[in-house]
Amino acid sequence: MNPFTASVIAVLRTIPEGKVATYGQVARVAGSPRAARQVVRILHAMSGKHGLPWHRVVNAQGEIAIQDDETAQLQRFLLQAEGVTLVDNERRVALERFQAADEELEPLEPEPDAELE
Numbered sequence: 001m002n003p004f005t006a007s008v009i010a011v012l013r014t015i016p017e018g019k020v021a022t023y024g025q026v027a028r029v030a031g032s033p034r035a036a037r038q039v040v041r042i043l044h045a046m047s048g049k050h051g052l053p054w055h056r057v058v059n060a061q062g063e064i065a066i067q068d069d070e071t072a073q074l075q076r077f078l079l080q081a082e083g084v085t086l087v088d089n090e091r092r093v094a095l096e097r098f099q100a101a102d103e104e105l106e107p108l109e110p111e112p113d114a115e116l117e
Helices: 003-012 023-030 036-050 069-081
Strands: none
Touching (some): 023 036
């Protein structure tokens, strides 16, 4: 696993319940501010394997970016179960209220490679 992928996984694990982060924010905190699309790919490929809180990640406008209706509905349900309020026909999170601060997303210690593979 490359270091950026490991860093993204570590950051994703720190998103607090009841908060969200944007793809770009995760990329920035993980050390590569222009890698938001890579964060999308990592989430898609590794959420199940690593038990990542994929539902806590939204796009830069706070919108649920998942195109599949069933999965988008699941994301809405999981966010609402954590107390996150959705607006605009339940497609957008009010980032000013629910976005985690960058400081909340910084892992305390790097994840050992052996645990991530």
